[in-house]
Amino acid sequence: MTETIAPEPTQEQAALFARVRRLMLIAGLTTALAVAAVLIAIGYRLFRTEGSAVNTDTTAVLPKGARIVSTGVAGDRLVVTLEVGGATEIRTFDAHTLKATGRLKFANEP
Numbered sequence: 001m002t003e004t005i006a007p008e009p010t011q012e013q014a015a016l017f018a019r020v021r022r023l024m025l026i027a028g029l030t031t032a033l034a035v036a037a038v039l040i041a042i043g044y045r046l047f048r049t050e051g052s053a054v055n056t057d058t059t060a061v062l063p064k065g066a067r068i069v070s071t072g073v074a075g076d077r078l079v080v081t082l083e084v085g086g087a088t089e090i091r092t093f094d095a096h097t098l099k100a101t102g103r104l105k106f107a108n109e110p
Contacts (some may be wrong), residue, residue, distance in 0.1 A: 058098040060091075077101065 069081040078093040088106040093099065
């Protein structure tokens with residue numbers, strides 16, 4: 001059997017081969033970077049911890065004579081509107097832990 005020997009590429013062909021290799025390397029690296037970014041995004045979504053769900057029984061003590069006007073949820077906050085002696089007060093609680101996060105009081109000007 002005789003083997004066919006490929007002739008040496010010309011200078012133009014060698015330059016073309018080098019350019020194609022360089023472009024393929026760029027395309028391969030770009031694809032690898034894109035796949036890595038997608039895998040990182042999926043991993044982040046799967047394994048991020050927002051805190052575990054905790055069963056909590058909490059008793060919030062209201063001032064004497066206070067009346068709950070309304071309740072609502074805003075994001076990860078529980079919002080309770082109270083009427084205390086003619087003044088309006090808004091209390092916010094963390095929806096996951098039920099810890100108080102803020103209090104806003106409204107009063108009428110004298």
